Amino acid sequence: xxxxxxxxxxxxxxxxxxxxxxxxxxxxxxxxxxxxxxxxxxxxxxxxxxxxxxxxxxxxxxxxxxxx
Amino acid sequence: xxxxxxxxxxxxxxxxxxxxxxxxxxxxxxxxxxxxxxxxxxxxxxxxxxxxxxxxxxxxxxxxxxxxxxxxxxxxxxxxxxxxxxxxxxxxxxxxxxxxxxxxxxxxxxxxxxxxxxxxxxxxxxxxxxxxxxxxxxxxxxxxxxxxxxxxxxxxxxxxxxxxxxxxxxxxxxxxxxxxxxxxxxxxxxxxxxxxxxxxxxxxxxxxxxxxxxxxxxxxxxxxxxxxxxxxxxxxxxxxxxxxxxxxxxxxxxxxxxxxxxxxxxxxxxxxxxxxxxxxxxxxxxxxxxxxxxxxxxxxxxxxxxxxxxxxxxxxxxxxxxxxxxxxxxxxxxxxxxxxxxxxxxxxxxxxxxxxxxxxxxxxxxxxxxxxxxxxxxxxxxxxxxxxxxxxxxxxxxxxxxxxx
Numbered sequence: 386x387x388x389x390x391x392x393x394x395x396x397x398x399x400x401x402x403x404x405x406x407x408x409x410x411x412x413x414x415x416x417x418x419x420x421x422x423x424x425x426x427x428x429x430x431x432x433x434x435x436x437x438x439x440x441x442x443x444x445x446x447x448x449x450x451x452x453x
Numbered sequence: 454x455x456x457x458x459x460x461x462x463x464x465x466x467x468x469x470x471x472x473x474x475x476x477x478x479x480x481x482x483x484x485x486x487x488x489x490x491x492x493x494x495x496x497x498x499x500x501x502x503x504x505x506x507x508x509x510x511x512x513x514x515x516x517x518x519x520x521x522x523x524x525x526x527x528x529x530x531x532x533x534x535x536x537x538x539x540x541x542x543x544x545x546x547x548x549x550x551x552x553x554x555x556x557x558x559x560x561x562x563x564x565x566x567x568x569x570x571x572x573x574x575x576x577x578x579x580x581x582x583x584x585x586x587x588x589x590x591x592x593x594x595x596x597x598x599x600x601x602x603x604x605x606x607x608x609x610x611x612x613x614x615x616x617x618x619x620x621x622x623x624x625x626x627x628x629x630x631x632x633x634x635x636x637x638x639x640x641x642x643x644x645x646x647x648x649x650x651x652x653x654x655x656x657x658x659x660x661x662x663x664x665x666x667x668x669x670x671x672x673x674x675x676x677x678x679x680x681x682x683x684x685x686x687x688x689x690x691x692x693x694x695x696x697x698x699x700x701x702x703x704x705x706x707x708x709x710x711x712x713x714x715x716x717x718x719x720x721x722x723x724x725x726x727x728x729x730x731x732x733x734x735x736x737x738x739x740x741x742x743x744x745x746x747x748x749x750x751x752x753x754x755x756x757x758x759x760x761x762x763x764x765x766x767x768x769x770x771x772x773x774x775x776x777x778x779x780x781x782x783x784x785x786x787x788x789x790x791x792x793x794x795x796x797x798x799x800x801x802x803x804x805x806x807x808x809x810x811x812x813x814x815x816x817x818x819x820x821x822x823x824x825x826x827x828x829x830x831x832x833x834x835x836x837x838x839x840x841x842x843x844x845x846x847x848x849x850x851x852x853x854x855x856x857x858x
Binding site: 393394395396397398400415416417418419421 | 763
């Protein structure tokens with residue numbers, strides 16, 4: 386299966402910050418509360434947490450996409 | 454608008470060079486002949502290594518192929534908005550040679566299988582009327598064309614913002630993917646090309662070589678304005694074409710407000726043809742007797758105000774770095790704020806729907822680098838004597854009151 390990485394739809398994101406709470410290993414918040422996500426593939430051991438964070442995002446801005 | 458006639462093999466402005474006025478359709482046909490056959494055009498564009506002349510410098514053939522690969526009949530958008538306040542070249546081209554742009558749009562549309570052409574200009578611009586008149590003169594164009602008047606905001610002519618405006622009436626960028634080439638106007642594959650790029654396509658399709666390009670040169674030069682110069686020119690040659698520097702220069706702002714500060718005199722030898730400068734269309738010459746930090750602060754404030762306020766890192770980050778730079782320009786900063794500024798410049802790029810925040814961060818980061826000695830003096834509370842003078846590159850005020858639809 387193809388590897389996946391986190392992406393943020395910057396227009397949809399409203400800085401609720403749940404992603405950083407649910408996935409602190411991967412998501413940092415900037416000083417305004419908006420997420421900074423790594424461009425690398427999500428490690429296999431964090432994929433389940435990643436999916437939880439994606440489904441918890443109130444604006445559906447956080448996504449998992451196949452890496453190219 | 455100042456357009457200067459240069460001697461030599463100028464092609465984009467050739468009609469104007471001869472007559473000194475805008476070419477009507479009959480004169481255009483006499484100068485360039487009718488629309489050529491677009492067969493093989495994309496390969497010719499690829500061979501000529503044409504890159505977009507709107508500023509990003511993306512290879513045009515790749516865009517053409519992406520739209521041609523779409524399953525449905527596509528749309529061609531000729532982008533003549535030229536939101537960059539200091540740039541005048543697209544305005545000049547559409548004023549004096551609109552039919553080259555229409556030709557290029559027709560040919561690009563035929564080459565990619567598009568069934569509709571939209572020519573975008575600013576709605577507050579007298580150009581809209583002259584371009585509409587020019588369009589009315591044309592006979593026998595195979596692809597229907599209409600003029601679209603777009604709100605005169607900085608990011609309103611970013612490619613996804615143009616598509617969004619045509620689709621919804623709101624001229625703000627949208628999240629990618631999908632890119633306009635995949636899904637654009639009414640869901641159809643859409644080619645968005647700068648008007649000079651399309652004019653270059655019109656010349657390539659007629660068998661001309663890609664010999665020249667338009668640049669706007671501003672700041673401390675003898676003849677500020679639009680100049681047609683050889684593709685292989687250096688920055689120094691562009692300044693020479695613009696009458697030469699009127700006083701010793703310390704830096705050049707290459708690529709406009711979201712561009713890159715480069716140190717003079719070293720940058721004088723940089724070739725505009727080099728990969729990083731390929732799409733470059735605007736050079737602003739900053740004299741020694743000026744403050745690069747204060748100039749940057751003024752431009753950053755403008756860029757912050759021109760944010761579409763959709764993406765957090767842009768809507769909050771740009772005012773923050775503009776404020777940091779204003780404090781730095783005034784000599785009211787310290788090492789801690791400077792450190793904070795550098796940190797902000799590290800996290801802002803790449804996190805917006807369009808490249809607007811990236812451009813502002815690039816401007817600020819290259820300013821800190823090129824004006825490094827001044828930065829230290831300002832941060833020690835010793836701003837230079839030029840920081841309070843009227844800026845050389847102050848943005849025009851006219852965009853501020855305009856809405857987005």
